[in-house]
Amino acid sequence: MSDPLRLGIAGLGTVGVGVVRIIRQQAVLLEARTGRKITISAVSARSRGKDRGVSLKDYAWEDDPVALATRDDVDVFVELMGGEDGPAKAATEAALKVGKDVVTANKAMLAINGQALAELAEAEGRSLRYEAAVAGGIPVIKALMEGLAGNEITRVMGVMNGSCNYILTRMENSGKTYQEIFAEADGLGYLEADPQLDVGGIDAAHKLAILSAIAFGTKVDFDGIQLEGIERVSIEDIRAAADMGYKIKLLGVAQKTGRGLEQRMQPCLVPDTSPLGQLEGGTNMVVLEGDAVGQIVLRGAGAGEGPTASAVMADVCDIARGLRLPVFGQPATSLQTSTAAQSQTPAPYYLRMALVDKPGALAKIAAVLGEAGVSIYRMRQYEHDSASAPVLIVTHKTTHAALRDALSNMDKTGVMAGEPVALRIEEL
């Protein structure tokens, strides 16, 4: 039997408490599986007095996470504070520099500072693990980095922010507006303190940036992501999409093209019969595509005490078992600098517009699309009482550039009543 593996845990929110609970309750199981006792030496959080529903009296307390991270009786620093820099990054760096392994759930820190931290960890010969940073309990980092290691990855996709998927699903099921459901979700405590991290797509984009780096052997490049949140998704679009057989999801997509790495996080339409289309509420789903394996779909809880703590414990168990890998699956110094490519990959698009209700209006729009090389796959005009006619179009595959030209020319026809909505349809 090896020596115990001793943890220092910084951050005692939901996830931190979940980790403490697993270590206390599953001691026998963890020892059977890893061959070592897993213990907690010390903990740290902002407020010492708070009742967290779990006993901390056996553990030393540190006010300063850097002091915690560098304690002699800590082998693994477990960083659950969050934040792309500040104390989380300082303590992570301090831990690595004195030869500790680090496990974190911090997607922002990895997405923004992942390259530097990976280089530091590898120079020190330590592990920096982050299964909990992407898609909660779904073991997607392991699936991609190890399970599909024999594949050239062709595309990575995912619905990776449960709050956004909850809002979009609730809008569809209730018929209420974005603003109404946003207020409801916020009241239920489903959103981050800064809700823009959720609804602006930033949190999900952090996760996509991490997956991209592993999938394509590139330096994590959060700034290269084409990013659009769900704030502008209207109940009209959700209804119209449903009518055409689609759901609207905040979907992250990363794929390598001849021009560079395309990374998009934006509201997309997906077929309502596809696994992504059928994903309701706060559940997460990641789709991994490889040249040999084809398509692998992973589904599970993307947040919450148990699922996220489960992912943290997967990393802790790997370290206890002596399983070590480069941070992004290959040495950080060998990762390529990716060229961020604006999306040129053709896709069908969904267009919703209102046309002035006079003869020839629809013909003009159809002509403009044709001139821009955008061909129409399906079109519907709805009955209406007002002076403008609602029209839905699903195009054949086209590039974003061709579509932009068409939209710009539509504006000049004089038959548009208001701004059209254009959303990408992601093929599965």
Next chain:
Amino acid sequence: MSDPLRLGIAGLGTVGVGVVRIIRQQAVLLEARTGRKITISAVSARSRGKDRGVSLKDYAWEDDPVALATRDDVDVFVELMGGEDGPAKAATEAALKVGKDVVTANKAMLAINGQALAELAEAEGRSLRYEAAVAGGIPVIKALMEGLAGNEITRVMGVMNGSCNYILTRMENSGKTYQEIFAEADGLGYLEADPQLDVGGIDAAHKLAILSAIAFGTKVDFDGIQLEGIERVSIEDIRAAADMGYKIKLLGVAQKTGRGLEQRMQPCLVPDTSPLGQLEGGTNMVVLEGDAVGQIVLRGAGAGEGPTASAVMADVCDIARGLRLPVFGQPATSLQTSTAAQSQTPAPYYLRMALVDKPGALAKIAAVLGEAGVSIYRMRQYEHDSASAPVLIVTHKTTHAALRDALSNMDKTGVMAGEPVALRIEEL
């Protein structure tokens, strides 16, 4: 840079050729990810002359897999011959005994001889890996053994035989009988040389036995599985189940109960809106449930050259990266002997029967069910022209024992026209 990792591959069917192809085509990628060149020293198969569409001239040839497995220039023996014993087992044992690691796709060998092989591998300090043995390209062994290592696993379920799922899906979509679709699938080459391995549920049960051992820390116990194939699933049941909102799947379920380990592989009803219910054709799905993580669903191709070779390469890459684990996730000598429990876990049941068309028949059946403590959740009697009336019943949760009593008493009422069909409904 470490020394190359040198493989000896025995078995050059679809999967073996897929592995050779990945190693030839993805040499750069594999070296970047594992830090080592991965090479093939020698190969072996039954027929040397056959054109397999891939060049083998760079590799030594061995007629005898044992000779291949023990060559000095082989670090990892890749066993892709199949068969629970015979040459596959002999060569695996020989490889382990001379200090080689082994990667195999052989579910039968693991399900029948896994305990002895695991003890041998661990005594020799070698790896015995088998990601490809369960659910093809889905990295389910890794997800369960490593990704959910912090969980007490509560239930493992899966549709793990693509041929059976293809047959059941085709029956539903075509309205044809089992016999017709069986002949069609056989003609298309979708079935094993001995089709009983597929349609009798044996292949899927091999996989379930392997997952159970990892999930519950028990010795692999194929004989403890309650096993029933799909041969008796009728088109009438598929139609009736659909009418009640269910699909029929050959579903494997393993769960630990107070009385021991329940392992079932049998046709079950699942809700048609659930991920399992929506699984069409040859695709596989595994559902893993843990106390912390909740439910994780994994979906992907369960067979075929690329997907299965992808899984073999995941194991090869793990070995190249120096990642070593006990064969079933904890030392083989520490695995418990499981008590095979007949299913006592209550479940709803689906009953289809024909009743003699005379007053009071239905009342008698309802009374018999009530007396056995089986309560009715839903019942439908269909219009009919014949002398017997088709009746469907979905019960509330009941035990298999109570249901058996009820069925036996029904037989004595004199109102049954023929044998009733009873199928378990698995709750998700």
